[in-house]
Amino acid sequence: MASAREMRLRIGSVKNISQVTRALQAVSASKVRKAIAALVATRPYATKAWQVLTHIAEQPGRKTLHPLLTEREEVKNTLVVVISGDRGLAGAYNTNLIRFVTRKFSNYSTPVRVIAVGRKGRDLLIRRKYKVIADFSNLPAAPSFKDVSAIGRLTVDEFQAGEVDEVYLVYTDFINMVKQEPTIKRLLPLEVEGGAGRVEAFEMRHTPAAYIYEPAESEILDEIIPRFTALQVYQAILESLASEHAARMVAMRNATDNANDLVSALQMQYNKVRQQAITNDMLDIAGGAEALSQVSQSVGGNNG
Numbered sequence: 001m002a003s004a005r006e007m008r009l010r011i012g013s014v015k016n017i018s019q020v021t022r023a024l025q026a027v028s029a030s031k032v033r034k035a036i037a038a039l040v041a042t043r044p045y046a047t048k049a050w051q052v053l054t055h056i057a058e059q060p061g062r063k064t065l066h067p068l069l070t071e072r073e074e075v076k077n078t079l080v081v082v083i084s085g086d087r088g089l090a091g092a093y094n095t096n097l098i099r100f101v102t103r104k105f106s107n108y109s110t111p112v113r114v115i116a117v118g119r120k121g122r123d124l125l126i127r128r129k130y131k132v133i134a135d136f137s138n139l140p141a142a143p144s145f146k147d148v149s150a151i152g153r154l155t156v157d158e159f160q161a162g163e164v165d166e167v168y169l170v171y172t173d174f175i176n177m178v179k180q181e182p183t184i185k186r187l188l189p190l191e192v193e194g195g196a197g198r199v200e201a202f203e204m205r206h207t208p209a210a211y212i213y214e215p216a217e218s219e220i221l222d223e224i225i226p227r228f229t230a231l232q233v234y235q236a237i238l239e240s241l242a243s244e245h246a247a248r249m250v251a252m253r254n255a256t257d258n259a260n261d262l263v264s265a266l267q268m269q270y271n272k273v274r275q276q277a278i279t280n281d282m283l284d285i286a287g288g289a290e291a292l293s294q295v296s297q298s299v300g301g302n303n304g
Contacts, residue, residue, distance in 0.1 A: 004277060007270040011263055018259035021252045024089065028249035031141070032177070035242035038142060039174070042235055049228050052220075066221040068156065068229070071189055072165040078110045079133075079164040081155060081187065083171040083236055084121025085244040086137055091251035093172065093180070093244055094120040100182035101170055102128060113164065117151060117237065143241075145234050152230025159188045171236040172243035178250060180243035187232060190225060 082101055084094050098121060105112045114130045116122035119137040126132055134154060140147055158164050167188040172180045 004270060004273050007266060007273055011266045011270060014259050014263050014266065018256050018263070021255040021259060025249050025252035025256060028245045028252060032242055032245035032249060034142060035238060035245055036174070039235070039238040039242055042145075042231070042238060046228075046231055046235060049224060049231065052224065066218065066225055067160060068188055068190055068225045069221075075110055075165040077164045078105075078108060078112050079115065079155060079158055079167045080105060080112055081115045081117065081151065081167065081169045081233060081236075082121050082125065083169075083233075083240045084116070084118035084124075085240070086119045086139070088120060089251065090244055090248040091254075093247035093251075094118075094124065097121060097170070097172055097182050098124040098128070100184075101125070104170075104184060110165075115151065115154065117148075118240075139237070143234075143237060145231070148234050148237055149230045152226065152233045155187060155233070156226045156229055169232060169236055171240045174239045174242040174246065177246050180247055185232075185236075187229060190229070 080101065082097070084097050088094070112130065114125055114132045115134045115136070116125055116132050117136045117139070122132060122135050122137060136148070136151055155167050159167055166186065169185045169187045171183060173183040174180055
């Protein structure tokens with residue numbers, strides 16, 4: 001059994017760890033609120049952009065309106081944008097996302113290329129032998145659309161150049177503070193069917209009225225589709241940031257609770273060790289006193 005000194009040192013070490021995890025929990029709680037606010041702030045623009053795009057794309061001849069709406073006859077290469085975190089200490093957040101990617105694309109019918117957003121995901125994907133063609137790590141703590149628009153431009157360029165025939169977006173969808181789920185969406189060619197799910201928490205009402213667009217529809221699509229594609233990526237990054245901070249907050253809260261439980265268990269064990277040491281000392285004193293008493297009696301008998 002460990003000595004009382006070793007137990008005191010271990011209790012102090014666990015208490016220090018609990019202070020660190022409690023501080024990280026508080027920081028993550030603050031960051032997740034800011035991430036949710038940024039996510040909500042993008043939704044009005046995304047909603048209106050999607051409404052306009054849906055109305056145009058539902059016109060006759062949709063498949064010839066714009067190359068980004070056109071299905072390829074043969075899919076030869078696939079590009080996957082994987083959005084993970086740059087840091088750990090978030091429980092199974094990054095591991096669950098990469099496990100989801102592996103489950104979806106490990107035996108995919110076409111060669112898969114990856115754009116990694118986040119250092120943790122990049123490292124795990126490289127370790128699993130995926131071909132990472134681009135890496136966007138160390139994004140700002142509160143990224144703006146300008147900070148991440150290059151990711152959307154890269155996916156559009158790869159698709160228009162014919163390097164890939166379909167593009168998927170994989171990220172962690174923020175549902176609430178205790179639930180975040182890995183999600184996959186096809187980014188290109190742009191899916192119009194089921195578009196209400198693209199901008200969640202908003203009701204998409206289809207308006208039968210006919211609109212007249214100036215300039216021509218093709219010019220509007222040239223502007224809207226690439227920008228909306230980048231906006232999809234931006235929203236996914238905000239969803240992932242909120243999910244990461246929420247997962248880290250929960251993980252650090254659990255770590256703090258576990259540390260406190262461990263301190264209580266160690267304190268009880270320390271008290272037992274200390275009590276045993278005191279009992280042993282008392283037994284030693286009593287044994288010594290008894291021995292001295294016997295020696296005194298022996299000496300007194302001899303003198304008599």
